Amino acid sequence: MGRDLSYGPGDRVRVLPAEKPGHVRTPGYLKGKSGWIEAVIGRFPNPEDLAYGLAGRPERNLYKVGFRQADLWDDYEGPAEDILYADVYEHWLEPGEGGTA
């Protein structure tokens, strides 16, 4: 666990706006959105391979990523402090703007 981590808590990240056919665990509403690494969860077999009966190797780093709700939805009802966390695999992230939060 924790090998070759590209990101650490506080780092700004952006979810790749990529399209990938088949089973992915990155929800569409987060694609292209910016947030921060809240925590490193660990390494897990890649679910995109597991879904097709493969071993999911190499394992992928999984992060808990935080987003401000106001950055996700233009019409968000609620205070600016409201947050959404999602668990995102490293290969769906790229460095975000602003460096460490």
Add this chain to the structure above:
Amino acid sequence: MSEHHTHEQTTRSPYAARIRAIEALLLEKGVLTEPEVQDSISYMEARSPANGAKLVARAWVDDEFKELLLSDGKAAAAQLGMDPEHPAEFVVVENTPKVHNLIVCTLCSCYPRAILGRPPDWYKSFEYRSRAVREPRAVMREFGYEPPEGVEVVVHDSTADVRYMVLPMRPPDTEDLGEEELARLVTRDSLVGASVPRASATTP
């Protein structure tokens, strides 16, 4: 419709009928055995929100246990005799006077089944899954809960290998209640964060 069909069969949804057909095929082809299917059913039926309520009530009366529950959910569950055996991680998030948590799985219906059993039907609905991330406050209002002014709402979308449960706040005016009575206040909805436990829930 054949007259041999039981009432249960005729009212079954197309999805249930499809699953039955797939199950029958898997059994016929020897991919699954009947005892495996039964084991799987027993596994789910042995788990219920009562497990979550026990964990919460213990955390309300025992600070050391609460610390364990929040730092290592599986260890805490094992300590109360539950079997959290499951590949997924089990993480408990704490409601405080400043933060209210709500759990959803937008992609499917991820839920801490190893502890709580099957999720409620509404948790699996498209409506809940799409609205909980976009308008969590409106969703909670429909469940009869409105976070007080100044409380931050935090949504956890369980998109991957972690299953989340909420540790709600102990309701006011419950100082006289014992652990078992406290556990009875903890509703299934409050373990997802859609609502909160209320002291009046003890009234039969």
